[in-house]
Amino acid sequence: MMTAALPTAQKLADLSALDCTAFSSQLGGIFEHSPWVAERAWAARPFASVDALHQAMVAAMLDAGRAEQLALIRAHPELAGKEAAAGTLTQASTGEQQGAGLDRCTADELQRLRSLNAAYRSRFGFPFVIAVKGRSRHQIMDIIEARLGNDAETEFRTCLDEIAKIARFRLDALLGAA
Template structure:
């Protein structure tokens, strides 16, 4: 997929196509559309990241709050977005036993009580063991450090979603 084809998309098609590169936050690509033409996919990704970084703290927290819990109720009830389902499946979170689900839920709850947003990590770059380890470790962070760390994970998820779209899904969509 050529960046030229992306640059020629109407904002409706652009948002339809890239709306979930940041989970349930289509407003981000809707805003970034006006920064076209992009020189490359990387240029578009940089624009998304700059937009996120320019948000006030409440906006960055809001992005995190749009993410589903890992191995949480959306996974159990089949209501995850397609992207999130694939990512959580890739990390093996769809094959946890009851004790592991309960353990993850306890840590997720502890994390949310401490920070006021859900634990976010790039599932495709992890597995169940590293996710549990990171969840326990990051619970010890200061709030500001943790917010920055979680936003970096959002950027990693966005990077892989963009790459997947450009390599596989986009030729079928456009």
């Protein structure tokens, strides 16, 4: 595991020196339950910056077929959904949702959020995905409501864009670049 004491440049050099299996092990959680993204980005080594690593990972995601992209979107948990209630979110997702205050929803807020999640999934066939960092639970609910008016293709692309943002936040946290 990466140690926080190393400078970012050293962490990147260490990552770049890893074989594909070890690299994927270190970065497999950057894209929710989708280590294939790290596996495919590995070929772009060495990484001179966090930006370069992030770009390689996003390119791997965008170069994937539609079915893999859909599976990646569907790998994301619903906000304050059943995974959160059951305590089965990934560590990264738990921290992100807590940071947005989603673990502190009132009963009415939780009912609204779950209703919005259900409406979104019913309309688009995948969960609502957003990079929650820096947003309040109230902002998030308003954004879900607004995005319900989009067409399916716009939402598919928006989810991939949001996943790229989430990945950047996770890389920054892992590599101490934030």
